[in-house]
Amino acid sequence: xxxxxxxxxxxxxxxxxxxxxxxxxxxxxxxxTVRNKDKISGLIEQYPDTFICELLDVTDVPAIRxxxxxxxxxxxxxxxxxxxxxxxxxxxxxxxxxxxVDHIIATNLTxxxxxxxxxxxxxxxxxGGRIIQLSTYGGQVAFPGNSMYHATKFGIEGFCESVAQExxxxxxxxxxxEPGGARTEFRYxxxxxxxxxxxxxxxxxxxx
Ligand SMILES: NC(=O)c1ccc[n+]([C@@H]2O[C@H](COP(=O)([O-])OP(=O)(O)OC[C@H]3O[C@@H](n4cnc5c(N)ncnc54)[C@H](OP(=O)(O)O)[C@@H]3O)[C@@H](O)[C@H]2O)c1
Numbered sequence: 001x002x003x004x005x006x007x008x009x010x011x012x013x014x015x016x017x018x019x020x021x022x023x024x025x026x027x028x029x030x031x032x033t034v035r036n037k038d039k040i041s042g043l044i045e046q047y048p049d050t051f052i053c054e055l056l057d058v059t060d061v062p063a064i065r066x067x068x069x070x071x072x073x074x075x076x077x078x079x080x081x082x083x084x085x086x087x088x089x090x091x092x093x094x095x096x097x098x099x100x101v102d103h104i105i106a107t108n109l110t111x112x113x114x115x116x117x118x119x120x121x122x123x124x125x126x127x128g129g130r131i132i133q134l135s136t137y138g139g140q141v142a143f144p145g146n147s148m149y150h151a152t153k154f155g156i157e158g159f160c161e162s163v164a165q166e167x168x169x170x171x172x173x174x175x176x177x178e179p180g181g182a183r184t185e186f187r188y189x190x191x192x193x194x195x196x197x198x199x200x201x202x203x204x205x206x207x208x
Pocket of ligand 1: 014
């Protein structure tokens with residue numbers, strides 16, 4: 001089977017990191033985005049010809065567009081787009097700060113939407129492709145203490161379900177991935193916590 005090219009956000013740890021390790025081992029080409037290249041210097045050195053590591057904070061919408069446009073320009077064709085970057089925000093709704101609410105929407109929801117929207121015209125022009133969005137089991141059912149995380153994931157699921165129908169005639173497929181809990185940085189290094197929860201311990205949250 002001919003090798004594919006992938007564009008994946010948030011590959012410094014967790015699902016993103018594990019995904020690109022597998023893909024690179026299989027000889028696939030990967031453009032992976034991080035906020036800090038130090039975290040992934042080993043893979044950059046190991047795969048100089050097939051791994052392009054780019055800096056991207058997905059809350060920066062013009063930067064998303066620039067990165068997506070330049071990646072398609074460089075590679076000619078990108079077969080699979082994976083919107084993976086995201087984090088968890090733990091705490092009761094009334095305990096969260098306005099900044100925490102805005103930031104998780106900008107990352108998990110707007111960041112994912114704009115990443116996918118930026119890729120669509122290119123996928124259409126090249127005659128098709130696949131979009132994979134990391135959602136969660138919590139994109140369909142809700143639990144207390146995670147309201148904003150659920151809001152972003154329920155939101156991205158609605159967006160993807162609509163877009164999937166819009167782009168099916170152009171040979172573009174959309175896949176939502178809904179994992180349960182996995183021991184990534186999600187509940188630890190990456191997690192954001194309401195200021196009123198100083199005793200937070202990632203192990204308290206076992207659902208996702
Ligand atoms: N682990 C679970 O239990 C679980 C379950 C269901 C779904 N998920 C979903 O899986 C996806 C990946 O999470 P994970 O579990 O692999 O956690 P993770 O190990 O914390 O990885 C999250 C990745 O997203 C990146 N990221 C966070 N905010 C970003 C931003 N503003 N701009 C660019 N990159 C950003 C992180 O980069 P930095 O290293 O720079 O922070 C990291 O590379 C998320 O969408 C999450 O919602 C996770």
